[in-house]
Amino acid sequence: MVQLKDIKRLSLKCKYYEDLYNIIWELNTANKITINDSKDIKIGLFNTPCGGFGDIIVCKTFYDYLNEWYPNANIYICTTAPKKYKDLGIEGNIYKLYSLDGNDENECIDYGNLVLKKKVIFDIMITIPIINKTFDIKEFKKLINYANVFNTFSVSEYNGEYPPYTFPIGVGEDNLGLLFNNFKWKQQNIISKPYAMVYIQPSPEWGVHSKYCFLSYLEMICKNYHKTHPKFQVVIPKWIDEEVFQNDIFKRKIIQIIKKYYDSIYFIDESGGRGMGPIYDKKKSKSKITFRADILPQKREIFISLMKDSIQDILLTGDQSLTDILSCCKEKRVWYQIAPWKKGLAYHLSKQVPNKFYSTFKTSCGTLKSININIDWKNFIRENDFRIHGKKRMDSIILGINQLKKSNQYLKNLLHIINHSRYLETAQTKINKLK
16 A cells, blocks of 8 residues: 655655656565556557667567566557567567658657557556667657656666666666576577677777777687687678778788688678688698678577577677577677777676676777686676566556556655656655645
8 A cells, every 4th residue: 555654755765856756666666466466457668679670679578578477468569660570570469650750661760750550558658778868758748648757667778878767777786687588599500610700880880999899809719719620610790791801901900810820711701702712821721710791690599599509709799689698608708899888888797797808898809818718697697687676676667557547646646746846856845745
């Protein structure tokens, strides 16, 4: 039962106005949820992905969590990109969000410029993920006119930089952990072992150090594996292949690194060929390294299998790739390309894993000094599992929504005060006067 004294106590603890929005679930953090509490509750996940499939996988993972946690609830996905869900084989209650200007080819559309034609009333709405801007409930109300700060919540990207979020996902501080999962994967038969796996993004979109990152990782694996793997392959994104044959300086740096360890260097482009032969070849060559730009991209289940079959040292970037490799392959030594907006995530990874090499982009992709490092992910995963920490918060939200649906007058008064106050101190004074 909601107690007025608890509302007053929680309001006085708020440091920022937006902290008042959390009272509805903070009232229930010590309460246990039952199967009946989630019965027939309607939860809508609102997803406006911006390029690629990463944002979609985040939403799909959250969708799977909710269906597992609350099997008698009704979970929906409302998205500007239903076709991408279909391409990934994702089925369920998926509704399209239409652009008001009729241009449905765009994905990165503000909620205020969208319309949901499907007639459905949600009890809870969750925007997932919120990227590159602070969530604005007033803008979201243009899409869902009954949305308010007590029934609409936000999920960050990993270590998001535009708080506040109801579900801040990521590592360290007040984040609720990473979206680990037990997914199905399909055994790949595209490439034979042994091979290394590289999945990083190019410059300048991903900062100025993409080529440096690759070269650092390359020298580490050549040093570490050339004796055990004289015939070796490296799976790379096509931009690296293109850069090698458009940038002589980059090509020369690659040759300079590799020739100490391998006699021949080959590149296979995205179409599976390279007519000009090796870019470096010693006479009487006994060892060979081949870069494969014809493998990626792949569907997620194949991509995961490619990661599983690769050597112990793997180089990745992006929230979802990091989560997938830790979910499937805890024994891997994961090297991570730090995006400029992911410095917070990298910093907390370096502290919690721990791995000092994650603390700067100069070493996060691997170095000669990190060849023999032992990375144990077990404790990290246990302490940063959203399935534990996130569920507690979601339970509290559902309990709060049920209290609000039962016309709890204290909560209604609180919502009215929040909606009609401009400053935290003003709202706190009004709340303290409630009787």
